[in-house]
Amino acid sequence: MPTPEEASSSTTVPSFKELGVIDPLLEALDQMSFKTPTSIQAEVLPHALKDCDIIGVAETGSGKTAAFALPVLQKLWENPRSLFACVIVPTRELAMQVSQHFEALGSSIGVRSAVIIGGTDEVAQAIALARGPHVVVATPGRLLYHLEKTKGFSLRTIQYLVLDEADRLLDMDFGPILDKILKVIPKERHTYLFSATMTTKVAKLQRASLSNPVRVEVSKRYATVSTLLQYYLLTAHKFKESYLIGVCNELAQNSTIIFTRTVNDCQKISMILRTLGFPAIPIHGQMSQTARLGAIAKFKAGSSKILVATDVASRGLDMPSVDIVINFDIPSHSKDYIHRVGRTARAGRAGKAITFVTQYDVEHIQRIEQVLGEKLALWPTDEEAIALLRERVEEAGRLAVKELKEQAKEGRGRKRHRDDEPGGKDDVDRDDDVVEAGMPMKKQKSKRR
Numbered sequence: 001m002p003t004p005e006e007a008s009s010s011t012t013v014p015s016f017k018e019l020g021v022i023d024p025l026l027e028a029l030d031q032m033s034f035k036t037p038t039s040i041q042a043e044v045l046p047h048a049l050k051d052c053d054i055i056g057v058a059e060t061g062s063g064k065t066a067a068f069a070l071p072v073l074q075k076l077w078e079n080p081r082s083l084f085a086c087v088i089v090p091t092r093e094l095a096m097q098v099s100q101h102f103e104a105l106g107s108s109i110g111v112r113s114a115v116i117i118g119g120t121d122e123v124a125q126a127i128a129l130a131r132g133p134h135v136v137v138a139t140p141g142r143l144l145y146h147l148e149k150t151k152g153f154s155l156r157t158i159q160y161l162v163l164d165e166a167d168r169l170l171d172m173d174f175g176p177i178l179d180k181i182l183k184v185i186p187k188e189r190h191t192y193l194f195s196a197t198m199t200t201k202v203a204k205l206q207r208a209s210l211s212n213p214v215r216v217e218v219s220k221r222y223a224t225v226s227t228l229l230q231y232y233l234l235t236a237h238k239f240k241e242s243y244l245i246g247v248c249n250e251l252a253q254n255s256t257i258i259f260t261r262t263v264n265d266c267q268k269i270s271m272i273l274r275t276l277g278f279p280a281i282p283i284h285g286q287m288s289q290t291a292r293l294g295a296i297a298k299f300k301a302g303s304s305k306i307l308v309a310t311d312v313a314s315r316g317l318d319m320p321s322v323d324i325v326i327n328f329d330i331p332s333h334s335k336d337y338i339h340r341v342g343r344t345a346r347a348g349r350a351g352k353a354i355t356f357v358t359q360y361d362v363e364h365i366q367r368i369e370q371v372l373g374e375k376l377a378l379w380p381t382d383e384e385a386i387a388l389l390r391e392r393v394e395e396a397g398r399l400a401v402k403e404l405k406e407q408a409k410e411g412r413g414r415k416r417h418r419d420d421e422p423g424g425k426d427d428v429d430r431d432d433d434v435v436e437a438g439m440p441m442k443k444q445k446s447k448r449r
Contacts, residue, residue, distance in 0.1 A: 060343075064194045069101055083136065092117040098164060112133045116146060160191075162194070164195075234357055242386050263286050267400075281308070319346075325351070
């Protein structure tokens with residue numbers, strides 16, 4: 001199978017050497033089998049190596065991480081110092097992945113990075129920061145925590161600031177935290193903003209203090225790769241779980257990510273699948289960091305063929321071997337759809353995305369089709385086979401609900417408010433690093449009787 005670079009190669013794309021990448025980085029690229037720059041890398045590197053600020057927009061799986069890591073590492077080679085760059089990302093798993101990318105690309109020049117994320121020990125992180133890493137990769141909440149609490153740590157010397165998945169970082173959840181961080185970072189630095197979609201308003205972009213940025217866009221505003229086959233599956237809401245098991249039976253040999261809207265549904269669906277003999281494992285924001293990493297490791301290793309996930313897993317994770325993405329719950333926003341289905345059909349490979357559409361979801365799927373500029377194909381279903389599964393699936397669902405209630409009573413789970421009707425108030429998942437630095441949660445209005 002082609003690498004990301006080979007998948008985007010053409011006779012007109014210059015080599016990394018022709019783009020000005022230095023020999024130590026070329027050596028690392030060769031060891032990682034990155035032969036030819038992707039489109040976003042070929043467009044970004046000439047401007048970045050000339051010290052321009054960058055706004056980079058490219059579809060998922062297009063090599064955005066190397067597009068910002070290579071120029072940062074090349075400038076570090078020219079001017080080595082600790083705390084040279086800070087990369088801010090919205091999720092913990094993406095932070096670890098970006099750090100690994102920096103260390104692999106910078107292996108020939110001895111680059112050290114520190115991962116600063118929630119869910120792990122603050123003291124160990126403070127020690128890592130005291131050792132003077134070249135690159136800090138962090139989620140916003142935990143980074144702000146260390147800026148305010150860890151004696152001797154500051155970002156006053158950084159030369160490069162990178163916001164990866166910038167559209168999410170600049171939204172309402174992360175915005176106040178990011179504003180605090182930007183106040184203690186020097187304005188005299190280079191800034192890179194990268195995302196698969198950049199719908200953020202100019203006023204929000206100005207928060208990052210970009211200086212005459214070059215905008216590099218190698219995909220349309222909402223784009224999916226050409227190797228992705230996209231389908232919708234029509235079902236009544238009450239029969240969704242039976243149809244899901246039918247699809248999983250049909251695609252049993254494939255590696256699959258199933259996206260749900262809530263933590264409760266993520267847990268329930270994974271329990272149903274396991275009860276019916278499918279090797280499924282959940283991942284969501286209420287799991288410990290160790291458990292989340294373990295789930296990803298098992299999925300990547302193939303010991304669990306199905307990963308049931310909330311949107312915590314929708315952004316940035318590089319899982320090249322994912323064959324199928326199933327949107328069990330349709331995403332509310334089109335850009336979330338882009339990120340979810342971007343977990344498959346990466347690096348030139350083929351993939352399928354199947355979105356479940358109930359009587360409550362018609363407007364959502366029409367909106368997604370409108371921004372994509374194409375109609376999704378209907379996924380064929382065997383109604384008789386689904387009907388035969390229904391009794392077993394419903395029994396597995398009852399067992400899952402019972403187990404979740406028992407976990408809540410025993411203190412192993414949290415009691416969650418849930419309204420089963422679509423569109424009702426529910427516990428939509430998000431990464432808890434939003435509140436790492438003591439940012440207040442939105443208060444729900446109490447009902448008076």
